[in-house]
Amino acid sequence: MKILNPATNKLIKEVGEDTKSSVTEKFEMAKAAHKSWAAQTMESRLFVITKFSELLAKNSEILANDLTSEMGKPLQESLNEINGAQKRITFFIENSKKWLSENHVHTDGNTKEVLSFDPLGVIANISAWNYPFLVGVNVFIPALIAGNAVLYKPSEFATLTGLNIAKLMHEAGVPTNIFVPLIGDSRIGEVLLDLPLDGYFFTGSFKTGKYIAEKVAHKLVPVGLELGGKDPLYVTDDVNDIKQVAGAVAEGCLYNNGQSCCAVERVYVNEKVYDEFMTYFLPEIKNFSTGAITRPTHLDFLDSQIQDAVSKGAKVLIGGKKIKSDGNYFEPTVLVDVNHNMKVMTEETFGPVIGVMKVKNDEEAIKLMNDCEYGLTASVYSKNIDRAKKIAGQVDAGTAYINCCDRVSPYLPWAGRKNSGLGTTLSYLGILAFTKPRAWHIRG
Numbered sequence: 001m002k003i004l005n006p007a008t009n010k011l012i013k014e015v016g017e018d019t020k021s022s023v024t025e026k027f028e029m030a031k032a033a034h035k036s037w038a039a040q041t042m043e044s045r046l047f048v049i050t051k052f053s054e055l056l057a058k059n060s061e062i063l064a065n066d067l068t069s070e071m072g073k074p075l076q077e078s079l080n081e082i083n084g085a086q087k088r089i090t091f092f093i094e095n096s097k098k099w100l101s102e103n104h105v106h107t108d109g110n111t112k113e114v115l116s117f118d119p120l121g122v123i124a125n126i127s128a129w130n131y132p133f134l135v136g137v138n139v140f141i142p143a144l145i146a147g148n149a150v151l152y153k154p155s156e157f158a159t160l161t162g163l164n165i166a167k168l169m170h171e172a173g174v175p176t177n178i179f180v181p182l183i184g185d186s187r188i189g190e191v192l193l194d195l196p197l198d199g200y201f202f203t204g205s206f207k208t209g210k211y212i213a214e215k216v217a218h219k220l221v222p223v224g225l226e227l228g229g230k231d232p233l234y235v236t237d238d239v240n241d242i243k244q245v246a247g248a249v250a251e252g253c254l255y256n257n258g259q260s261c262c263a264v265e266r267v268y269v270n271e272k273v274y275d276e277f278m279t280y281f282l283p284e285i286k287n288f289s290t291g292a293i294t295r296p297t298h299l300d301f302l303d304s305q306i307q308d309a310v311s312k313g314a315k316v317l318i319g320g321k322k323i324k325s326d327g328n329y330f331e332p333t334v335l336v337d338v339n340h341n342m343k344v345m346t347e348e349t350f351g352p353v354i355g356v357m358k359v360k361n362d363e364e365a366i367k368l369m370n371d372c373e374y375g376l377t378a379s380v381y382s383k384n385i386d387r388a389k390k391i392a393g394q395v396d397a398g399t400a401y402i403n404c405c406d407r408v409s410p411y412l413p414w415a416g417r418k419n420s421g422l423g424t425t426l427s428y429l430g431i432l433a434f435t436k437p438r439a440w441h442i443r444g
């Protein structure tokens with residue numbers, strides 16, 4: 001497999017790919033090794049995961065360089081991601097024991113009712129490239145802590161990072177048959193779907209996620225899907241500091257070059273503050289420094305969304321085209337006079353292209369925010385928290401942001417609704433997701 005640098009389209013490295021038979025063999029080895037890993041004490045599993053986190057910190061410069069070179073985000077954003085991944089690991093280390101320990105929940109006469117949690121077994125983690133450390137950690141860390149073996153398929157656009165993660169995991173003491181990287185593209189993912197795994201945990205597009213869920217449905221094993229978003233943000237007419245809001249919204253739109261599932265992709269602004277908002281928002285977008293777009297084919301996709309909007313009456317206020325370069329660069333773009341007949345307002349963009357729409361009132365904003373197949377996050381800006389909560393609470397999204405956007409906390413569930421996903425990562429729900437409960441009725 002050829003690994004290309006999206007900033008130059010030059011070859012970084014060639015790496016060997018897995019094959020159908022190597023994947024099958026690795027699965028058999030994980031299955032054989034799994035019981036001994038599950039039989040270890042949780043303390044010993046937590047010990048190696050702590051070590052892994054320390055190794056991430058120790059090697060952060062090298063890891064960040066590799067991540068930036070293969071997926072194009074600015075180096076500082078790669079460092080931030082690695083730092084964020086360690087914080088999430090700390091959450092799992094500090095909270096897993098509490099949630100996974102055997103729990104005497106009730107006594108009925110002479111019968112003790114006790115709840116315990118078993119690992120699922122050998123699970124697949126088919127992952128995405130945009131935040132490979134963060135979205136990986138959400139799955140494989142709680143899965144390993146709970147006693148599962150993990151067949152980890154990083155995205156073909158984050159292969160070096162996937163290999164780095166595996167190397168450090170093994171150096172930390174996780175057995176090589178318990179955390180197993182599988183290198184390749186969709187064809188290697190497909191092989192996993194045909195094997196008798198005990199769970200499938202996927203991060204990626206709605207199209208692939210739906211396909212995977214349908215393909216493995218007959219196995220009746222847990223399936224977790226973290227999918228795309230078309231995340232809306234509404235600026236009401238009573239924000240405290242509109243300049244500051246405009247800056248925060250621009251960052252929510254353009255961090256990671258808009259290649260985040262929770263990037264703000266559509267902005268609705270109350271007509272009373274629209275002009276003032278745009279005065280501050282446009283320069284923020286213009287001056288934002290973005291990296292390269294990861295997938296070269298995505299440049300044409302962004303172009304086609306803009307063409308679709310313009311052909312239906314949208315106006316390009318800033319940007320609007322590819323940047324002439326050997327690498328995959330696209331101008332940060334703001335479109336106005338947009339409506340929901342345009343793909344840019346309803347289909348995931350996953351790049352630095354934002355539609356901004358003027359709205360009359362809160363009711364119109366709520367209606368438009370809900371007018372989409374995705375339901376990952378929704379954000380409302382207002383100094384009146386009750387009003388903002390009332391608005392955001394009517395939007396069908398797993399995460400509601402009040403006076404903030406584009407953030408993820410390990411303490412809260414990450415659970416997309418509608419086409420944004422199925423199941424939960426993070427929080428105590430994202431710890432329990434990698435287990436199956438056992439109900440004990442103990443007499444005597």
Ligand code: NAD
Pocket residue numbers: 126127128129130131135153154155156184185186187188189190193203204205206207208209211212226227228229260261262348350376414416420421
């Ligand atoms: P993708 O669906 O193209 O690929 C994801 C993974 O699936 C890759 O590892 C790929 O090799 C594998 N794959 C592709 N086809 C497969 C098949 N037929 N069988 C098995 N595996 C297959 O997605 P992507 O481009 O890597 O990621 C971008 C998408 O991920 C965006 O839609 C984004 O919003 C979403 N995402 C969601 C979250 C979240 O937490 N909700 C986080 C990050 C990214």
